[in-house]
Amino acid sequence: MAGTGIGARVERKEDFRFITGKGNYTDDINRPGQAYAYFLRSPHAHATIKKIDTKKAAAMPGVVAILTGDDIEKDKVGGLICGWMIHSKDGSPMKSGGHPALAQGKVRYVGDHVAVVIAESLAEAKDAAEAINVDYEKLAPVVDLATATKKGSPVVHDVSPDNQVYDWHLGDKAAVDAAFKKAKHVTKIDLVNNRLVPNPMEPRAAVGDYNAGEDAFTLYTTSQNPHVARLVLSAFIGIAPEHKLRVIAPDVGGGFGSKIFIYAEETVCVWAAKKVGRPVKWVSDRTEAFLADAHGRDHMTHAEMAIDENGKILGLHVKTRANLGAYLSTFASSVPTYLYVPLLSGQYNIPAIYGEVEAVYTNTAPVDAYRGAGRPEATFVIERLMEVAARELGMDPAAFRRKNFIKSFPHQTPVIMCYDTGDYDASLKKAMETHDVKGFARRKRESAKVGKLRGLGYSAYIEACGIAPSAAVGSLGAGVGLWESAEVRVNPVGTVEVLTGSHSHGQGHETTFAQLVAGRLGIPIENVSIVHGDTDKVQMGMGTYGSRSGAVGMSAIVKALDKIEAKAKKVASFVLEASEADIDFKDGQFSVKGTDKSVDFASVALQAYIAHKFTGEQLEPGLKEGAFYDPTNFTFPSGVHIAEVEIDPETGTTEIVKWTAVDDFGVIINPMIVEGQVHGGIAQGIGQALMEGAVYDKNGQLLTASYMDYQMPRAGDLPSFTVGHTTTPCPSNPLGIKGCGEAGAIAAPAAVINAITDALGHEGIAMPATPQAVWKATQASLAKAAE
Amino acid sequence: MYNFDFHRPSTLRQANGLMGKLEDAKLLAGGQTLLPTMKQRLASPGQVVDLGGIPELAGIEQKGRNLVIGAMTTHAEVAGSALVKAALPGLAALAGSIGDPHVRNRGTIGGSIANNDPAADYPGGLLALGATIVTNKRRLAASDFFTGLFSTALDEGEIITKVIVPTGAKFAYAKFRNPASRYAMVGVAVAKKGGKVAVAVTGAGSDGVFRWEAAEAALQKRFSAKALDGVATPSAKNLNGDIHASADYRSHLIGVMARRAVTTASGK
Structure with a gap:
């Protein structure tokens, strides 16, 4: 489509500053008189702190202050919070252990915050940190997820003597038991969803600033939701009341969920700024990011699927153990519960589903939402089950999926979600044609000629995005509402500023939101600016995660634009001397x-401000409107990804040779940006499937604490993706948008693993399927074939 | 990084003098290991003597049947050298496979072998080729120079000046990269000169680079990948194991990489 409106491939407005080094990131912000913070972190996974001796360190050159958990306690700085209450099967509330911003009496993971040194330079702060003498009494750590709740395990938090955070369930157990009794066939699998380190390009950072004259704080930080950060720092941690705390999240270089959370470091920077009377700056290095950014995933799951004699699914029973690490991070409790089990129905008509989730504490970094958050875990379970079941039944995996697809909408699943619209057959059909699935057998023979094993794997995923109807999530335990806000300010010359509560950290909102506004108002896209990430400019907002900025954030803009148009028509009626009802806008x-x-x-805008054509009694001057949009349902993006791999059996190396994605994102604002989102998501999903995995040793030391040992996907590891779409507009929001930010990361892991197991003759393999793991599986597969 | 004093001599003589005089001094070649280690505060030399300003340590020459490579020659220079490409294309390819473009344009042959990282590429190549390492004091055969993990026959303060590599061999190097770091998880260098075959393995040995004699014997009879069928790969007992590769997997990969190197070296 030509032009710049909805559907146009408009080049990203923000890219000029990013690619020319003109971005303004938190680390680019320096305040007059600023000092530097360095956190002394625990070298032990689990230890009692008997004494912290800072005397020698405090006397070192450049040291401004050294603060510890005692100071936090004295100043009554509240602990970090988890904002979603989960109740166990027995009705008891989850067991939430205290989470002080600086450790009090005990450290619970390697990287836990023991003290902060604030100095004139970072080097001096580091030197002084080395001189702090901490007397630890080492405790045995809890590291292994499988045995964390065993009797006699060390205890991470006293509130939970068995290390269990909650034992939660959803669904109708009796109905599922009945389904399994009727089943002709039961497929069972055991899976691990590997633990991931988020690794955004920009590490976290914070600058705390205190203005004594106004008794007001400013926090510059790498946040996906600065308003939520302000709310938590104000209402729960108690740094300052909201009107005295301004949070600015300037340009942010990626988040993938890890920058949703309110961490110890920014809390300490803003608190310490007042305490030492200097702005305090902290920038994470990459090692700190590995140790202390909230990790993702880390599930162990046993799942069973009941199937009747016609290959129809009767029921699903999933039992998952989720590692939440040493402390409950901001939204940790919701990820393996309400963001996970309600998605286990996938694209399939499954009459009975029962999910049980036991969340546990371990002496590892906190685990929270990471791109997809719960939905990749659910997709991996259901799509591995579909693959294994199809093969056990001797059915083609695509045909087995098609047989069980939901075909009429709306569809109420047994686990909360009501899917509003979709056409799963259409995306499967288009994906298979685009991919040339028919030619696979020939390609497999050609690979065999050169000693390679070729495999093809499907992933038919669904996600719940556009989170979320506030009342609905409130009833499920959320501590906040998940609406979004927008304000449209039309200037007298007809240019427009849009203030949004969404936050862009790579998504391209400055472009897509401007496309919406320019198209709607019929003005050049250059005349539209998007303002976000500053609590003093944007009154309130809920931020960006869960693919919500299009479906929720842009819907709020639409509501504000409706009001702008209505007001502008009134102004125009005076200018044109006509009745308001006779005014058209096009x-x-x-x-x-x-x-x-x-x-x-533009002329109407000018007239709105000079107010010469109407009196104060007739109309208020000005052209500025705000709106809040609370969604009425989740949105349900879905699609089919097909991965084709070639394995070198000699080395175990897996090459992704072909990839087709056909996604239904509803209405697409900018296809180029959407394709970029899909590419990035698939890359991360391939990373999870083949490369990435956080590994702790038995002492709780993170073995994969740098890129020397933690493998990230590189461009050379990826094929050229073929990306296509089918479209069923979302009926619950004004633009018909479903969201696209997480789709690739949700779909990809199952597609890759299904392709590998196809190539290997159906041997199971765990993620990450590294060359070593694939080689071992290949040996096992060859040995079996030889029998 | 801790504070240190920085010295940049312009002759080998000055460098030698500094190393004799200074306490707690480290030689800086390309800095691809030393600088990251210092930045992470894992190394804290009080004195750093940079060899980058000494012209006599740079450059590549053909002298008779040998290539003479100055110690401060970067990997990119070896990889791109017309002399190396003509005489020993496999050595140019080895240099071109080290690290990434940044590393190849800073890292040097002298720095690499002085560090003798067990996952480095040059030690395997130079051992198989029977190179001679020349220092400001003496000449050492590669087989005498590499003495174990991160250890060499170099004395305190001894400076590598050049590496003499005999030409005329059929030579190739095949490596399997560590998926994360891209260092050699297993690297096998094969050189055939006349009737003699040398096979050197890097990345895998628990005591650093080593020769695989059983493969050499088999390849001396018949220089073909097939000759290695049935030859037991080096015992896992003497190999490294870590989260990326068990010793057994490394042992297996030595066989695979050796076959691939032989195939490349024989031009098939």
Whole structure:
């Protein structure tokens, strides 16, 4: 599509500053008189702190202050919180252990915050940190997820003597038991969803600033949701009341969920700024990011699927153990519960589903939402089950999926979700045609000729995005509402600023949101600016995660634009001397029905502000409107990804040779940006499937604490993706948007593993399927074939 | 990084003098290991003597049947050298496979072998080729120079000046990269000169680079990948195991990489 409106491939407005080094990231912000913070972190996974001796360190050159958990306690700085209450099967609330911003009496993971040194330079702060003498009494750590709740295990938090956070369930157990009794066939699998380190390009950072004259704080930080950060720092941690705390999240270089959370470091920077009377800056190095950014995934799951004699699914029983690490991070409790089990129905008509989730503490970094958050875990379970079941039944995996697809909408699943619309057959069909699935057998023979094993794997995923109807999530335990806000300010010359509560940290909102506004008002896209990430400019907002900025954030803008148009029509009616009911607005022109009288948008804007054509009694001057949008349902993006791999059996190396994605994101604002989102998501999903995995040793030391040992996907590891779409517009929001930010990361892991197991003759393999793991599986597969 | 004093001599003589005089001094070649280690505060030399300003340590020459490579020659220079490409294309390819473009344009042959990282590429190549390492004091055969993990026959303060590599061999190097770091998890260098075959293995040995004699014997009879069928790969007992590769997997990969190197060296 030409132009710059909805559906156009508009080049990203923000990229010029990013690719020319003109971005303004938190580390680019320096305040007059600023000092530097360095955190002394625990070298032990689990230890009692008997004494912290800072005397020698405090006397070292450049040291401004050294603060510990005692100071936090004295100043009554509240602990970090988990904002979603989960109740166990027995009705008891989850067991939430205290989470002080600086350790009090005990450290619970390697990287836990023991003290902060604030000094004139970072080097001096580091030197002084080395001189702090901490007397630890080492305790045995809890590291292994499988045995964390065993009797006699060390205890991470006294509130939970068995290390269990909650034992939660969802669904109808009796109905599922009945389904399994009727089943002709039961497929069972055991899976691990590997633990991931988020690794955004920009590490976390914070600058705390205190203005004694106004008794007001400013926090610059790498946040995906600065308003939520302000709310938590104010209402729960108690740094300052909201009107005295401004949070600015300037340009942010990626988040993938890890920058949703309110961490110890920014809390300490803003608190310490007042305490030492200096702005305090902290920038994470990459090692700190590995140790202390909230990790993702880390599930162990046993799942069973009941199937009847016709290959129809009767029921699903999933039992998962989720590692939440040493402390409950901001949204940790919701990820393996309400963001996970309600997605286990996948794209399939499954009459009975029962999910049980036991969340546990371990002496490892906190685990929270990471791109997809619960939905990749659910997709991996259901799509591995579909693959294994199809093969056990001797059915083609695509045909087995098609047989069980949901075909009519709306569809109420047994686990909360009501899917509003979709066409799963259409995306499967288009994906199979695009991929040339028919030619696979020939390609497999050609690979065999050169000693390679070729395999093809499907992943038919669904996700719940556009989170979320506030009342609904409130009833499920959320501590906040998940609406979004927007304010549209039209300037007297007709240019427009849009203030949004969404936050862009790579998504391209400055472009896509401007496309919406320019198209709607009929003005050049250059005349639209998007303002976000500053609590002093944008009144309130809920931020960006869960693919919500299009479906929820842009819907709020639409509501505000509706009001702008209504007001502008009133102004135009005075300018054109016509009745308001006779004013049409199209392509930036206000005109009087049935006449050739018209006036453009910019002129109406000017008239709104000079207010010469109407009196104060007739109309308020100005053209500025705000709106809040609370969604009425989740959105349900879905699609089919097909991965084709070639394995070198000699080395175990897996090459992704072909990839087709056909996604249904509803209405697409900018296909180029959507393709970029899909590419990035698939890359991360391939990373999870083949490469990434956080590994702790038995002492709780993170073995994969740098890129020397933690493998990230590189461009050379990836094929050229073929990306296509089918479209069923979302009926619950005004633009018909479903969301696309997480789809690739949700779909990809199952597609890759299904392809590998196809190539290997159906041997199971765990993620990450590294060369070593694939080689071992290949040996096992060859040995079996030889029998 | 801790504070240190920085010295940049312009002759080998000056460098030698500094190393004799200074306490707690480290030689800086390309800095691809030393600088990251210092930045992480894992190394804290009080004195750093940079060899980058000494012209006599740079450059590549053909002298008779040998290539003479100055110790401060970067990997990119070896990889791109017309002399190396003509005389020993496998050595140019080895240099071109080290690290990434940044590393190849800073890292040097002298720095690499002085560090003798068990996962480095040059030690395997130079051992198989029977190179001679020349220092400001003496000449050492590669087989005498590499003495174990991160250890060499170099004395305190001894400076490598050049590496003499005999030409005329059929030579190739095949490596399997560590998926995360991209260092050699297993690297096998094969050189055939006349009737003699040398096979050197890097990345895998628990005591650093080593020769695989059983493969050499088999390849001396018949220089073909097939000759290695049935030859037991080096015992896992003497190999490294870590989260990326068990010793057994490394042992297996030595066989695979050796076959691939032989195939490349024989031009098939």
